[in-house]
Amino acid sequence: MKFIAEINVMPLKEILDPQGKAVTGSMKNLDLAEIQNIRIGKHITLEIDADTEEIARQKVDTACKKLLANLIMESYEFELTAV
Amino acid sequence: MKFIAEINVMPLKEILDPQGKAVTGSMKNLDLAEIQNIRIGKHITLEIDADTEEIARQKVDTACKKLLANLIMESYEFELTAV
Numbered sequence: 828m829k830f831i832a833e834i835n836v837m838p839l840k841e842i843l844d845p846q847g848k849a850v851t852g853s854m855k856n857l858d859l860a861e862i863q864n865i866r867i868g869k870h871i872t873l874e875i876d877a878d879t880e881e882i883a884r885q886k887v888d889t890a891c892k893k894l895l896a897n898l899i900m901e902s903y904e905f906e907l908t909a910v
Numbered sequence: 911m912k913f914i915a916e917i918n919v920m921p922l923k924e925i926l927d928p929q930g931k932a933v934t935g936s937m938k939n940l941d942l943a944e945i946q947n948i949r950i951g952k953h954i955t956l957e958i959d960a961d962t963e964e965i966a967r968q969k970v971d972t973a974c975k976k977l978l979a980n981l982i983m984e985s986y987e988f989e990l991t992a993v
Binding site: 836847851853854857861862863864865866867868869870871872873874875877886887889890894 | 918919920930933934936937940942944945946947948949950951952953954955956957958959960969970972973976977978
């Protein structure tokens with residue numbers, strides 16, 4: 828079976844996000860000062876072939892832990908959809 | 911009212927995603943060759959104060975068009991949640 832995974836990798840709440848902070852500042856220049864607290868992470872989509880959803884979930888989890896997210900600074904979450 | 915927006919900004923399908931392609935290649939080294947077609951974009955969260963959900967939606971849309979996404983190379987989608 829083929830699954831699509833949608834993964835979000837975000838900087839941990841405890842960690843400063845300078846990119847998000849800079850973009851929050853820029854919102855004022857666009858007359859959008861009511862937008863606050865922007866945080867910027869990564870959105871990753873991928874396709875995976877696996878026999879069951881459980882196996883697919885484990886493999887995506889391994890990919891996140893070993894390559895896609897830096898667990899010292901980032902957290903991740905993902906959703907799987909069968910296609 | 912305060913809303914939280916979750917925005918995904920992704921490279922357009924027609925456009926090469928060299929970062930995603932490089933990461934797809936690295937999956938083989940992790941014994942995860944069944945993971946294919948990785949595409950990497952941005953996941954952005956923000957808080958917005960607005961009187962109604964409709965106004966919040968318009969402002970987030972403006973922020974995406976003017977600052978967060980480059981519409982020549984990227985597409986965006988977002989969800990709003992009242993908090």
